[in-house]
Amino acid sequence: MTKLLLEKSKPGRICGNLPTEETKDTSNFIPKEFLRSATPTLPEISEVDLIRHFSKLGRKNFSIDSGFYPLGSCTMKYNPKINEQIARIEKLNTLHPQQPEDQVQGAMEIMFILSEYLKEISGFKAITLQPAAGAHGELTGLLMIKKYFEKLGDKKRNKILVPDTAHGTNPATAGMCGYKVVELKSNDRGQVDLGSLKNNLDDTVAAIMMTNPNTLGIFEENILQISKLVHNTGALLYYDGANLNAIMGIVRPGDMGFDVCHLNLHKTFSTPHGGGGPGAGVVCCNEKLEPFLPVPVLTKGTNKKYFWNYARRDSIGKIKGYYGNFGMFVRALAYIWANGKEGLNQVSQDAVLNANYLKEKLKEYFDLPYNIECMHEFVLSGKRQKKNGVSTLNIAKRLLDYGVHAPTIYFPLVVPEAIMIEPTETESKEELDNFIEIMKKVSHEASSNPELVIGAPYNTPVRRVDEATAARNLNLCWGSSCK
Numbered sequence: 001m002t003k004l005l006l007e008k009s010k011p012g013r014i015c016g017n018l019p020t021e022e023t024k025d026t027s028n029f030i031p032k033e034f035l036r037s038a039t040p041t042l043p044e045i046s047e048v049d050l051i052r053h054f055s056k057l058g059r060k061n062f063s064i065d066s067g068f069y070p071l072g073s074c075t076m077k078y079n080p081k082i083n084e085q086i087a088r089i090e091k092l093n094t095l096h097p098q099q100p101e102d103q104v105q106g107a108m109e110i111m112f113i114l115s116e117y118l119k120e121i122s123g124f125k126a127i128t129l130q131p132a133a134g135a136h137g138e139l140t141g142l143l144m145i146k147k148y149f150e151k152l153g154d155k156k157r158n159k160i161l162v163p164d165t166a167h168g169t170n171p172a173t174a175g176m177c178g179y180k181v182v183e184l185k186s187n188d189r190g191q192v193d194l195g196s197l198k199n200n201l202d203d204t205v206a207a208i209m210m211t212n213p214n215t216l217g218i219f220e221e222n223i224l225q226i227s228k229l230v231h232n233t234g235a236l237l238y239y240d241g242a243n244l245n246a247i248m249g250i251v252r253p254g255d256m257g258f259d260v261c262h263l264n265l266h267k268t269f270s271t272p273h274g275g276g277g278p279g280a281g282v283v284c285c286n287e288k289l290e291p292f293l294p295v296p297v298l299t300k301g302t303n304k305k306y307f308w309n310y311a312r313r314d315s316i317g318k319i320k321g322y323y324g325n326f327g328m329f330v331r332a333l334a335y336i337w338a339n340g341k342e343g344l345n346q347v348s349q350d351a352v353l354n355a356n357y358l359k360e361k362l363k364e365y366f367d368l369p370y371n372i373e374c375m376h377e378f379v380l381s382g383k384r385q386k387k388n389g390v391s392t393l394n395i396a397k398r399l400l401d402y403g404v405h406a407p408t409i410y411f412p413l414v415v416p417e418a419i420m421i422e423p424t425e426t427e428s429k430e431e432l433d434n435f436i437e438i439m440k441k442v443s444h445e446a447s448s449n450p451e452l453v454i455g456a457p458y459n460t461p462v463r464r465v466d467e468a469t470a471a472r473n474l475n476l477c478w479g480s481s482c483k
């Protein structure tokens with residue numbers, strides 16, 4: 001069989017790449033043993049059917065374009081459409097990472113300008129844009145810390161302190177870098193307990209990893225004291241800046257005393273992070289850690305030309321193919337420029353205001369374990385509802401019936417039946433009020449008709465799934481091929 005299937009194609013039908021007259025007869029240049037012996041049965045489908053298929057699938061999906069998305073510790077749900085257009089400009093999206101520096105000075109300038117802004121926003125001196133996610137940024141930062149102590153000849157430091165409210169990637173990263181993880185207790189204000197910190201601080205500690213505001217959405221009031229205590233023992237401070245939009249233009253991790261941080265462009269700077277990527281977990285650091293940044297370091301030469309600097313003796317080496325996810329950098333810079341200095345500050349003010357508004361309105365209906373002013377998010381507990389047999393998971397499922405995405409649940413671990421809510425700055429008061437009404441309704445149902453909530457969801461394309469069984473017995477077949 002040497003002829004491709006051109007004959008079968010009808011107008012408006014799609015059946016693979018259409019061969020030209022020259023490529024139709026392939027027998028000249030493809031060795032015989034590779035040629036097909038029988039006609040392949042290629043799927044044939046009309047354009048109309050194809051579009052309908054994908055539109056239907058798209059409507060089954062829930063996204064920020066379809067409704068409210070209060071998922072906590074996740075921040076950016078807003079991906080301005082203009083950013084997508086800019087990232088798709090042909091001159092940007094057709095570049096190849098192996099093009100010589102001379103040909104891509106404009107792209108390097110985009111990365112350089114973005115770097116300058118991110119350094120200014122975070123309060124640090126140096127940066128790498130390479131890491132592809134927050135967790136990847138943590139790995140980069142901790143490897144730099146490790147190398148720093150190696151360079152000092154300090155071999156005793158084998159521990160990383162991590163508060164009990166930390167995102168799971170913090171202890172996981174510390175473990176991956178060969179460190180022992182020591183958990184710090186939170187106090188009754190949902191903050192790092194100074195006693196617990198002092199008890200665990202000695203010259204075997206390499207660093208503390210902190211999120212501020214932490215994952216309870218609470219600002220660590222003692223941060224300056226903490227950074228002093230930690231630095232006095234010679235250890236360093238790592239800042240998890242995955243969600244920076246509570247503090248932009250208000251305070252800076254560098255000024256709080258941190259030595260290194262990662263920022264998730266896919267959380268704070270509007271780049272999409274659905275479906276697992278691509279992300280960007282850029283890492284900023286101070287003078288102490290600058291020598292250890294991964295290579296290459298983007299540098300502006302004296303001739304005003306940008307170049308990739310590989311000549312760095314103490315670098316931890318390479319941590320990502322090429323230079324990071326360039327499309328994310330374009331989007332993030334577009335976002336920063338669109339907002340400007342005042343705009344970014346306003347983003348933070350509004351994010352904090354929206355979260356506090358929801359917290360105040362909802363604390364009557366759900367337990368609020370830490371009843372203090374929150375930053376960009378807050379955490380309720382479903383303990384009261386649990387007494388009626390309605391778990392936080394059930395509440396989350398019931399919310400789907402009312403057309404909103406579920407909040408983050410069962411995290412942070414210090415709150416039983418946790419419901420972690422982050423509205424973000426983009427939501428109107430009407431939308432927030434609508435969510436409050438829905439939450440009230442679900443709380444009422446949980447006491448008046450618990451069975452209803454326990455059986456939810458009823459209106460979603462797929463009803464309640466048994467997640468454990470689904471994960472254990474993966475079945476990825478499709479339609480008629482399903483057994």
Ligand SMILES: *Cc1c(COP(=O)(O)O)cnc(C)c1O
Pocket residue numbers: 073074132133134135136167169211215240242243264279281
């Ligand atoms: C999301 C998040 C991370 C991890 O970021 P990824 O890009 O998902 O790897 C780390 N810490 C906090 C606080 C986060 O919210």
